[in-house]
Each structure stands twice: as structure tokens, then as C-alpha cells.
Amino acid sequence: MTAPFRFPRFFVTTPAPCPYLPGKTERKVFTELSGAHATDLNDALGRIGFRRSQSVAYRPSCLDCQACVSVRVVTDEFRPNGTQRRLIRRHGDLVVTACKPWTTEEQFALLRRYLAARHPGGGMAEMDDVDFADMVEQTPVKTYIIEYREPSDEDGRPGRLVGACLTDQQSDGLSMIYSFFDPDTDTPGARPGLGTYIIMDHILRASRARLPYVYLGYWVEGSARMAYKTRFRPIERLSPEGWRRFEPARG
Template sequence: MNTQTTRSPQFYLTAPATCPYLPGEVERKVFTHLSGPRASEMNDLLTQGGFRRSQNIAYRPACESCRACVSVRILADQFRANGSFQRVLTANADIIATVLPPTPSAEQFSLFRRYLDSRHQQGGMSDMTALDFAVMVEDTHVNTHLIEYRLRQEGSGIERRPSGQLIGVALTDFMSDGLSMVYSFYDPDLPKRSFGTFMILEHIRRSAALGLPYVYLGYWVKGSQKMHYKTRFQPQEHLKPEGWALYDPETDG
């Protein structure tokens, strides 16, 4: 007889709040805690079910009158970079990406603050301190890493932590079926590099090289201009009530 007990996650509902993406809408989220020895397994299952991770919390929208937030994942093993994506890759051929443990640094936080001050002055993260940043990175019970992107420096070679200028950072969960981009930021003073696009392309390459089929991008919000970029990476799937389905921009866009 099996006497072991299985701890099921407990889910909670947030109070209504102003939607940050669509004017006039109110958002609510359902969330649960990720902790204990099964945290990574639970994070995989919840991400596959449309949840996102923030520190040790997994959440997904639970709005009463709106279903605009749609989970998106890129089919990394089927992705082929078109001309514009190839130009982005060429523009960043001098970048070295290094996977590191989730341990924050002062250099990372300095870049993070520059990014927020330039791109998200009015956002919910605009007043984050060095301690807040450290908690965002370190407060995790799942298989997560920091990926640093640095300029290749003459004579530095490919070291564990190259010494060139830090250009971007991604906080990424390594899951059983893909990579989930939890949060990323980059140097706002280098627009010609299209570095946000480059980091997604690099994650697609990395996922395919690892034999993992997906890159999870979080939520796409139809009608939100700031989310429009996510649909550029084809092919991709959107999570619908009946499950994950291939997205067709000609009919669903």
C-alpha cells in the first residue's frame, strides 16, 4: 500500500488592479508558491499551462471580463531566421554569451537601472533597489540561471566570465521542454544592435542546440503595442482553452 502523500499546490487570487497593458481594464491573477524539492517540476507543469514565474511565485491572469493575455512559445526546433533576424545576428557577432548561477552583481544592477530609467520609468519595477534586484535573481527554488552578454575583448578568449563590456542579461529558467525567459534587460544606448531581439534569437539557438523544442516568451496581449514584437518570431504556438495551437498571424493577428 502506498502511504506517501502528495502535496498539491495551493492557489490564491489577487485583488483587482489596474491593467498595465490595456486602458480601462482591470486585472486579477491566480498564483501559487514554488518551493520544496518539486519546485522545478511544478514550474515546468505550470509554465506549460500558461503560468509565469516571478521569484518563488507562479502566476497567470484570471481577469473576469478579459482574455487578452495569451501565453506564447516559439518552436525553436523549427525556427529559421529571416533576413532581418540575420542582420541582427550579424550585428551582434561580437557578443559572447555566458551561463552563470543566479548570483547578482553590482555591474548587472547598474545596467538594470540604466535600462529601467530609459525604457520603463513609469513601470511597476521603476523604483527597484539593489536589494530588490538581488531578490528577483536569487529568490528561486527552480533551475534558473543568468545569461550574461558581453562584447568580445581582444585577447580574452572564451572564458567562464569574459571581461568585455556587459551589454545584456537574461534571467532564464531551464525547463524539461525549453527555456523560459523570465526577465531580460540590456544597454539602452545601443539601439542599432536590436539587442532585445538578439537575446530572443540567442535563446532560440540555445534551446535548439540543447534539443529542447520551445522558448517561452510569457504573454502576448492583442492590442498592446509593447507586446507586438513577440509575434515576429515564427513559428510559434499560443495557449488556447483547448490547448497549445499553432499561431497564424494572417487569421489571428
């Protein structure tokens, strides 16, 4: 019996300070996604907790910690709560477009505003336009950058870009690689709750396409930065016994 693709070679990164838990170090195991079977490999690895970054699939492989847990939303059973329903109505006028993974100056400007406001000291804070283009355009799998725009003006010109998400379509769901949005919530015409709305749009989009899951990446219990991921129910986490539903504390 012939395997559909050659078993990949895996590598391990040098330990570095953990960005989520003070005093901890992180280490990742990774492999290259390339060739005719990159999509199949990415799908298979995604089901066991790997994430994609450009042409690499990776997952945590820390020596003294297993806090990072892969989580995914079950799309056909998702029912928005009251706050989420209000956000769907509030942002229901947005024009949502699944674009090819090509970057624009407008996307990069929005990313810079988002990073400066939400993650000023993060690892992406110094990202330039070339780095951004690499993140979006270097993909060996089916990828979109989904744009969220305000309605067109009277002359038909596209409305203001207020959000975007780099998204992979896998055989069993959508994988949200990275989302960013207008961080200004204090000015007239501001749109609070965009991050939540973008996730809900992906859940509803996946459900319409009969894709059973939306992959949200890693969740760390007790990390305030990660708490938003468990507000979308039902949710599953990857355990040594496979994917299991769980009920985290309401955050």
C-alpha cells in the same frame, strides 16, 4: 496510486489597474513553489500558462478579460528572417555566458539604464539593488542569468556588459523570465536590436540542447509593447483547446 507531489494551494490577488490595456483591471492566481518538487510543479504549471516570479508561479485570472495569452516559439523549426540574420551577424562577436543566478553591481547598473529609457513609469522603475537580488537569486528551480558581453580587451579583462536575461530551464524548454539590455542606440559603438538578438540566442540555444520551446510569457493582441514577441515564427499560443499555432499580423 501516489501523486508525485501534493496538489498546490492557489490564491487570487486583489484587482489592480491593468498595465497593458487602459480601463481594464488585472487579477492573478498564484501558488508557492517550494520543497523537493518545486521544479516538477513549475514545469507542469508552465505548460498551462503560468510564469515564475521568485518562488511564486502565477497567471492572469481576470474577471472580464482574457487578452493575455501565453506564447512560445517552436525552436527546431525556427528560421530567422532577413533582419534577424543581419542581427545575428552584427552581434555575433558577443561573448555569451550562462551564469549562476547571483547579481552583480554591473548587472544592476545596466538594468537601471534600461528601465529609465524603456519603462520610466513602469512597475519596476523604483526597483533597488535588494529588489533586483530577490528577483534573480530567490529561485527554487534551475535558473541562470545569461550575460551578453563585448569581446575582452587586450589585457583579457571582460568586455562591456550590454545585455542579460534571467532564464529558467524547464524540461521542455527555456522560459525567458526577464531580459534587459543597453538602451543607448544613438552613440558610436551602439548595438541596436539587442532585445531581438537575445531572444534569437535563446531559441538557438534551446534548439542545440534539444529543448522544443522558448516561452516568451504573455502576449496581448493590439498591444505595441507585446508586438515583438510574434516576430519569431513558428509561434504557438495557449488556447482552451491547448497549444495551437497561429499567424498574427506581421508587426
